[in-house]
Amino acid sequence: xxxxxxxxxxxxxxxxxxxxxxxxxxxxxxxxxxxxxxxxxxxxxxxxxxxxxxxxxxxxxxxxxxxxxxxxxxxxxxxxxxxxxxxxxxxxxxxxxxxxxxxxxxxxxxxxxxxxxxxxxxxxxxxxxxxxxxxxxxxxxxxxxxxxxxxxxxxxxxxxxxxxxxxxxxxxxxxxxxxxxxxxxxxxxxxxxxxxxxxxxxxxxxxxxxxxxxxxxxxxxxxxxxxxxxxxxxxxxxxxxxxxxxxxxxxxxxxxxxxxxxxxxxxxxxxxxxxxxxx
Amino acid sequence: xxxxxxxxxxxxxxxxxxxxxxxxxxxxxxxxxxxxxxxxxxxxxxxxxxxxxxxxxxxxxxxxxxxxxxxxxxxxxxxxxxxxxxxxxxxxxxxxxxxxxxxxxxxxxxxxxxxxxxxxxxxxxxxxxxxxxxxxxxxxxxxxxxxxxxxxxxxxxxxxxxxxxxxxxxxxxxxxxxxxxxxxxxxxxxxxxxxxxxxxxxxxxxxxxxxxxxxxxxxxxxxxxxxxxxxxxxxxxxxxxxxxxxxxxxxxxxxxxxxxxxxxxxxxxxxxxxxxxxxxxxxxxxxxxxxxxxxxxxxxxxxxxxxxxxxxxxxxxxxxxxxxxxxxxxxxxxxxxxxxxxxxxxxxxxxxxxxxxxxxxxxxxxxxxxxxxxxxxxxxxxxxxxxxxxxxxxxxxxxxxxxxxxxxxxxxxxxxxxxxxxxx
Numbered sequence: 001x002x003x004x005x006x007x008x009x010x011x012x013x014x015x016x017x018x019x020x021x022x023x024x025x026x027x028x029x030x031x032x033x034x035x036x037x038x039x040x041x042x043x044x045x046x047x048x049x050x051x052x053x054x055x056x057x058x059x060x061x062x063x064x065x066x067x068x069x070x071x072x073x074x075x076x077x078x079x080x081x082x083x084x085x086x087x088x089x090x091x092x093x094x095x096x097x098x099x100x101x102x103x104x105x106x107x108x109x110x111x112x113x114x115x116x117x118x119x120x121x122x123x124x125x126x127x128x129x130x131x132x133x134x135x136x137x138x139x140x141x142x143x144x145x146x147x148x149x150x151x152x153x154x155x156x157x158x159x160x161x162x163x164x165x166x167x168x169x170x171x172x173x174x175x176x177x178x179x180x181x182x183x184x185x186x187x188x189x190x191x192x193x194x195x196x197x198x199x200x201x202x203x204x205x206x207x208x209x210x211x212x213x214x215x216x217x218x219x220x221x222x223x224x225x226x227x228x229x230x231x232x233x234x235x236x237x238x239x240x241x242x243x244x245x246x247x248x249x250x251x252x253x254x255x256x257x258x259x260x261x262x263x264x265x266x267x268x269x270x271x272x273x274x275x276x277x278x279x
Numbered sequence: 280x281x282x283x284x285x286x287x288x289x290x291x292x293x294x295x296x297x298x299x300x301x302x303x304x305x306x307x308x309x310x311x312x313x314x315x316x317x318x319x320x321x322x323x324x325x326x327x328x329x330x331x332x333x334x335x336x337x338x339x340x341x342x343x344x345x346x347x348x349x350x351x352x353x354x355x356x357x358x359x360x361x362x363x364x365x366x367x368x369x370x371x372x373x374x375x376x377x378x379x380x381x382x383x384x385x386x387x388x389x390x391x392x393x394x395x396x397x398x399x400x401x402x403x404x405x406x407x408x409x410x411x412x413x414x415x416x417x418x419x420x421x422x423x424x425x426x427x428x429x430x431x432x433x434x435x436x437x438x439x440x441x442x443x444x445x446x447x448x449x450x451x452x453x454x455x456x457x458x459x460x461x462x463x464x465x466x467x468x469x470x471x472x473x474x475x476x477x478x479x480x481x482x483x484x485x486x487x488x489x490x491x492x493x494x495x496x497x498x499x500x501x502x503x504x505x506x507x508x509x510x511x512x513x514x515x516x517x518x519x520x521x522x523x524x525x526x527x528x529x530x531x532x533x534x535x536x537x538x539x540x541x542x543x544x545x546x547x548x549x550x551x552x553x554x555x556x557x558x559x560x561x562x563x564x565x566x567x568x569x570x571x572x573x574x575x576x577x578x579x580x581x582x583x584x585x586x587x588x589x590x591x592x593x594x595x596x597x598x599x600x601x602x603x604x605x606x607x608x609x610x611x612x613x614x615x616x617x618x619x620x621x622x623x624x625x626x627x628x629x630x631x632x633x634x635x636x637x638x639x640x641x642x643x644x645x646x647x648x649x650x651x652x653x654x655x656x657x658x659x660x661x662x663x664x665x666x667x668x669x670x671x672x673x674x675x676x677x678x679x680x681x682x683x684x685x686x687x688x689x690x691x692x693x694x695x696x697x698x699x700x701x702x703x
Contacts, residue, residue: 042541070356070359070363075363138553141359142359142552143552145544145549145552146549146550146552146553147549148549153633159542159545160542160545163541163542165542165544165545167549168549199562239552241363242362242363242369245369246369246370246373246540246543247540247541249370249540250536250539250540250541251540253536253540254533254536254537254540257529257532257533257536258533260529261526261529261530261533264522264525264526264529265526267522267526268522268523268525268526271518271519271522272519272522272523275317275514275519276317276682
């Protein structure tokens with residue numbers, strides 16, 4: 001009894017201290033709302049139509065400044081992705097101009113893209129981007145895994161069990177629509193914009209999406225919030241293209257391991273019964 | 280390795296072979312006939328789990344090395360190439376990255392088990408010190424492996440940790456330049472980290488052999504903390520320990536698979552998916568979870584040299600535990616006071632880990648200082664004094680008596696305090 005009580009008392013003091021410290025260390029950015037994602041959870045799958053809409057938003061808006069350097073056009077036809085056919089992926093590639101070369105004359109030249117090409121960069125080098133945008137727009141290849149927000153205690157422990165791991169997409173979807181007028185007294189540098197979800201609130205990107213900017217042909221509402229959600233889902237697929245295979249194989253592995261553990265347990269029980277069944 | 284082998288080769292070939300290289304007999308006496316205390320609980324399965332994890336890290340790591348490029352301009356993208364283009368590359372990499380976490384989880388449980396049951400005491404001091412060396416090697420190997428993807432955390436962790444050596448008086452700066460192979464963390468640093476990350480696991484495997492050798496000389500400790508005296512105190516390693524280890528290993532793999540397949544990036548940092556950039560410092564530079572308690576100790580001390588010294592001392596002090604603990608009784612099951620201090624110590628370590636993940640400011644620093652102080656007080660004051668003032672409970676006269684008296688399967692924890700009253 002004394003042991004349990006001591007441990008409980010120490011643990012209680014510890015938790016109280018953690019909460020107190022947490023309160024003191026807070027005052028960070030607002031947490032983004034948790035949205036519903038088709039790819040969340042142990043059986044999550046990408047929504048092909050959503051990925052295609054997100055790709056459309058990317059092509060018509062984001063692509064002007066943000067690259068997808070790690071993505072090849074043929075990836076668009078990979079299983080567990082946006083579901084384009086190989087012919088469609090090749091056709092999309094043909095709409096891009098990529099730099100190739102050098103040719104026989106030693107010159108670099110432009111040619112239409114092929115399925116094996118990667119998405120061409122939006123600017124030739126970082127300095128060119130700085131001149132043009134006053135900042136270097138980040139590449140989008142793994143951005144859905146490169147962004148997160150602070151969950152704090154006890155949520156970060158619960159996330160391990162609940163499998164919540166859509167921090168990146170929740171953040172991106174919130175950020176894209178998180179533009180507001182700066183509160184009075186906030187010192188916003190020239191050429192910056194106030195965003196309530198961006199760490200430090202001062203971001204170099206102007207509000208990127210407005211209602212009606214991209215045409216949706218499948219009846220999905222052409223709203224800024226919907227654009228943000230769709231493009232975030234698309235970026236999740238770009239960052240984690242094998243997510244569906246991972247979760248599918250994971251379920252098979254789990255079934256195998258649990259059945260195997262059960263068989264071993266009963267075998268162990270039988271073996272140990274010969275020596276009195278202890279341990 | 281305990282006495283002469285009882286192995287009798289059956290086939291003519293094995294008789295011929297055994298007369299020339301008696302390796303089958305060695306394996307037989309080490310992993311089949313080896314007598315193991317019959318009262319071992321599941322906390323004793325982590326040695327086997329650790330061996331398995333070492334094997335997993337070898338297999339996945341060697342294949343990853345076939346596809347990885349150790350160059351500052353290519354490392355990040357080569358890891359992404361593994362994740363995207365290599366067949367099941369995502370699986371290999373997630374197995375390896377989460378495998379490191381599982382390795383440390385099992386390692387820490389193994390160490391705490393040793394502390395709880397007094398496994399470091401006579402005659403197992405050398406066995407224990409080899410374990411502390413293994414812990415150090417794991418820490419070094421894991422750190423260098425974390426640098427290889429060349430993300431932001433990789434780069435800045437490498438910068439922070441190598442800079443610790445600059446605290447060495449007089450030669451510190453030169454040592455750091457020598458470690459870097461230049462005047463900042465750069466391509467030579469990445470190359471040597473890759474080389475060492477490939478080398479050190481083989482050193483670990485070698486020390487593991489010594490660790491197992493020392494174990495088989497002294498014999499296993501057990502939850503009662505008393506020596507096996509008669510035949511009925513032990514059972515043969517195979518099938519009894521083997522089947523039990525196998526069962527719990529598969530249970531452990533369920534946890535491992537949970538992380539690999541369902542939350543593969545839970546243990547990592549989002550910042551490490553941003554390519555290393557020496558011009559941009561992340562807001563919080565945080566190591567992997569398994570270094571957090573040590574990181575908290577490092578930052579709790581206001582001076583750099585002091586912090587580094589305490590960091591090293593926090594690991595080195597483990598090697599002295601066999602002599603700091605003055606109690607004659609091994610198992611905490613028979614040490615009512617030590618048992619409470621043990622659990623307080625576990626909570627202190629967890630608390631230090633949490634503080635290590637927080638910025639070094641305000642209340643966090645004060646809390647980290649208190650817990651750091653307790654960490655060392657536990658070893659240098661509490662352990663020696665407890666042995667002098669604590670009245671241990673009466674020990675059972677033999678392992679088989681301990682098993683029979685309990686009348687219940689030896690479960691996950693030691694016997695409950697009240698139960699000993701029934702003993703005459």
